[in-house]
Amino acid sequence: MTGQKQVTSSDVAKLAGVSRTTVSFVLNNAPNAQIPEETRQRVLMAAQQLGYYPNAAARSLASQHTNNIGVLLCQSADRLFADVFLMEVLSGIHQVIRPKGYHILVEAVEDVTAPDAYIGLVRSRHIDGLMVSGPRADDTQLPRIHAERFPVVLLGRLPNSDLCQVDVDNVRGARAAVEHLLALGHRRIAFISNGPLVYTASRDRLRGYVAALTTAGVPHDESLVRYGNFSRASGYAAMQSLLELPERPTAVFVASDVVAFGALAALRDAGVHVPDEMAVIGFDDVPLADQVTPPLTSLHLPARELGQTAAEILLKLIAGEAITNRLVSLDTRLVIRESTGKPGTLQSQPDMAASQDTR
Amino acid sequence: MTGQKQVTSSDVAKLAGVSRTTVSFVLNNAPNAQIPEETRQRVLMAAQQLGYYPNAAARSLASQHTNNIGVLLCQSADRLFADVFLMEVLSGIHQVIRPKGYHILVEAVEDVTAPDAYIGLVRSRHIDGLMVSGPRADDTQLPRIHAERFPVVLLGRLPNSDLCQVDVDNVRGARAAVEHLLALGHRRIAFISNGPLVYTASRDRLRGYVAALTTAGVPHDESLVRYGNFSRASGYAAMQSLLELPERPTAVFVASDVVAFGALAALRDAGVHVPDEMAVIGFDDVPLADQVTPPLTSLHLPARELGQTAAEILLKLIAGEAITNRLVSLDTRLVIRESTGKPGTLQSQPDMAASQDTR
DNA sequence: GCGAGTTAGTAACTCGTGTCACTCATACTA
DNA sequence: TAGTATGAGTGACACGAGTTACTAACTCGC
Incomplete structure (x- = not known):
């Protein structure tokens, strides 16, 4: 297609x-072969000169490995958020x-359950290896690939699997969120989930909420729990309720x-002041969390670290x-902004590794 | 590494x-070779059976093509925005x-000017081909690759180059924005750029602004022009000024x-009501443009279409x-929200293919 | 029954590199 | 001097598929 004749190791x-063998040895730094410096240089020069x-x-x-790793994206329901999150992960x-000479092959798949996905x-x-973002329990290919002892790492949780998994510690994150509210003096704390409880992440965040309350001796009131579905609208409705x-x-x-944005809108429309009449804390720390009114306190997902x-x-x-x-769990980081009260105005009780927003 | 013996065409x-040749012919639907249906089926069955x-x-x-296309990301200054935008483009x-059997190899490069980047x-x-997002004029490899007649497409503009380029029509977009404001009755319209004028996109958006004013017979007042640098803070400062x-x-x-978010914040802090005292229109239509107060009228970038x-x-x-x-230019789409005034309250004069926000 | 034309299929070469086993000097040892 | 290391380098095969040029068998027309 390109018309350009390729330079081969024979040319070098x-x-x-x-001989070609020597070229290969030099270029691959073959540990066994003894190549005198003079020859080495000659080969390197030749290679350089010919490009x-x-x-x-x-x-x-020949070598039986490709130096490519695959990244499989099984986009979940929260598309909007996944987008920016995934780019960080990819990065x-x-x-x-890259420093190890690998390349990334990105593959998105709409229907993971298709037998040939x-x-x-x-x-x-x-x-040479596969990374699966947002693995699903009904994925039948994963077990097969794993059985062939093919290197696989999951980005996300998959219960009842002995595959390597890297994820955010949702329980601890949620705990930290609620502990922050408790430290500010709140006792009557409501919960709005990110999504339905079929999602492990949603379940874990609810668990963290309950755990924090329990630990603090605050009774868990079921009537204060609502469920979102990843959308702004669901947050609006939940807050109204x-x-x-x-x-x-x-x-x-x-x-x-994102759900919290909807909640904030509902509060604004109802004339409820944030944070004085209602403190709000989010989760994910999306890039524009500091752009809304008031800037949203949230838990930062270590997206880049997850990828790393x-x-x-x-x-x-x-x-x-x-x-x-x-099973690796990475910690979230509490980012305090104005939606939970101006820092320092109330009792400032550093509960965890909380950091001020410095964007 | 995997220990699994690979199934080869010989096995099939x-x-x-x-013979192996026949297998190859069948599996590649070789147009020249005549294979009776019966044999064809036998081969297909065998392949299927062996996986x-x-x-x-x-x-x-053997075939001299890889079925991979490279996507090179030269991340520009506006990282924050680039992230979500790029994911759309990739999609x-x-x-x-994908339907054509190609895969995507994503490569990010920090320093494009490095000779071996x-x-x-x-x-x-x-x-087999390369897509370059955010091409730079000081990239020395691009001309070389082009000279070798290697397939390349740019996502973005690169003046003085005869490479294929796909980009947003920034001039027309900016024009549409200003025309919308004009149609609402505004005559004294300011401009805040997204970034410094070294960026083609920034220059083009300014040109569109001037063009729209000129066409409408409104004198272009230089004192109403300010320059942002992709950041929220720069928008805040520009608006204050x-x-x-x-x-x-x-x-x-x-x-x-993003710059507009800063501007909105400045207006809020100054107690200037949007849109009654000041109408604001943005550009890019980032995912959270409809989450701020008031929801921002903006021009939607057709990210997915760009990629396509x-x-x-x-x-x-x-x-x-x-x-x-x-040189392909894709049109932006005007998305009217509340920051330019409730639609219909003023003279509603459909100027372009404007669409109500239906998210 | 014979050449021409078609059908069905294959042997053998190619792509460019990695790597094992082996050679040929030369140097060193006893 | 014979024998053995060691250093420097190569020949030849493997990797798994695409593809060209060819053959063998079979059909048809006369």
């Missing part, structure tokens, strides 16, 4: 006056993987920033190393 | 009782490319939503087809 060998780049396909064919993966990627030896309660909560933990650690694990798996810790 | 041939997937490397080596590319991807025949003018504008076109058209062009280039239109 010819120019350097050595030689080894053919990737030939190299893969983290890239950061770790992505197994071809693995079987055709397109990639909470406002109709005979005894209003003084604070609400919304397990998703997952990539490190995957590289180990590819190298055949043993993984000691198959 | 053996099982089907034919045969052709080895990608071997296939690439569009994927949509077009990404040319290896091309030279090593890792990919505009508010200090002896004769305030009644509307402002901010050539970036770029992908279509790249596929044509790879196939060796001639490209008639090397």
Whole structure:
């Protein structure tokens, strides 16, 4: 297609006056072969001069590895948020993987349950390892691939699986959120979930909420719990419903920033002042969480770090190393803004590794 | 690494009782070879039964194409926005490319000016074509790759280049924004750029602003122009400066939503009501443009369509087809929200293909 | 029954690199 | 001097598929 004749290792060998084998040894720093510095330099010069780049396909064919890792995106319901989140994750993966000479093959799949959704990627030896973002329990290919001992790391939780998994510690994050509200003096704290409880993340965030209350000796009032569905609208509705309660909560933990935006809108429309009449804390710390009125206190997801650690694990798996810790949980970071009260106005009681927003 | 023995076409041939050549012919639907249906079925069954997937490397080596296309991200200054935007673009590319059997190799590069930044991807025949997002004029590899007649499509503008380019029509978009304000009756309209004028996009948006005013016979007042730098803070400062003018504008076109968020904050802090005392219109229509107070009227960037058209062009280039239109401009779409006034309250004068926000 | 034309299928070469096993000097040892 | 290391480098095969040029068998017309 390009019309350009490819420079091969034979050309380099010819120019350097050595055999092709020697060229290969020099360029790959073969540990066994002894090559005198003088020859080495001659080969390197020749390669440089000709602008030689080894053919990737030939190299893969011979060496049995591609230096590609696959990133499979099974986009979940919260698209909007997933977008920006995933780009950060990708960036983290890239950061770790590039210095080792790997490339990223991105694959999005609409229907993971299709029998041929992505197994071809693995079987055709397109990639050396696979990263699955948003794994699903009804994915039948994952077990098969795992059974073939193909390196796989999941970004997200998949219960009852012994695959390597990297995820955010949703329970601890939710706990931290509620503890922050408790530390500010709130006792009547409501909860709006990010999504339905079929999602592990939603379940875990609810669990963290309950746990924090229990630990603090605050009774868990079921009537203060509402469910969102990842959308702004669901947050609006949930908050409206909470406002109709005979005894209003003084604070609400919304397990998703986007849903929290809806809640904020509902509060504004109802003329309820945030944070004086109602403190609001979100989750995810989406990029524009500090742009709304009032700027939203939230829990920052370590997206880049998720990508990095997952990539490190995957590289180990590819190298055949043993993984000691198959379930990694990364901590969220509490970012305090104005929606929970101006810092310092109330009792400021540093409960966790909380950081002021410095964007 | 995986320990699993790969199924080869020889295995399939053996099982089907034919030669390897026949297997290849059947599986690739070779147009020349005549294969009776009965044999065809036998081969297909055998392949199916063994779970045969052709080895990608071997296939690439023999056929001289990889079925991979590279997407190079040269992240620009407006990172925050780029993230979500790029994911949309990727999605569009994927949509077009996947059905044709192509995969996406994502590569981010921090320093494009490095002599070896990404040319290896091309030279090593890792990919069949390249898409460059955010191309830069000081990129020295691009001309070299182009000279080798390697298929390349740019996402963005690169003046003085005969490479294929797909971009948003920033001039027309800006024009539409200002025309909307004019149609609402505004005459004193300020401008805040998204970034410094070294960026083509910034220059074009300014040009569109001036063009719209000129066409409408409104004199262009230089004192109403301010420059942002992609950040919220720059928008805040720019708007403050505009508010200090002896004769305030009644509307402002901010050539970036993020910068516009800053402007909105400045207006709120100054107690200026939007849109009654000051109409504000943004550009980009970032996902949370409808989440701020008041929801921001903006121009929607067709991110997915950008990816799609770029992908279509790249596929044509790879196939060796001639490209008639090397400079494609996609139109933005005016999304009217509350920051320019409730629709219908003033004279509603449909100026362009404006659509109500239906998110 | 014979050449021409078609059908069905294959042997053998190619793609470019990695790597094992082996050679040929030269240097060192006893 | 014979024998053995060691250093420097190569020949040849493997990797798995695409593809060209060819053959063998079979059909048809006369």
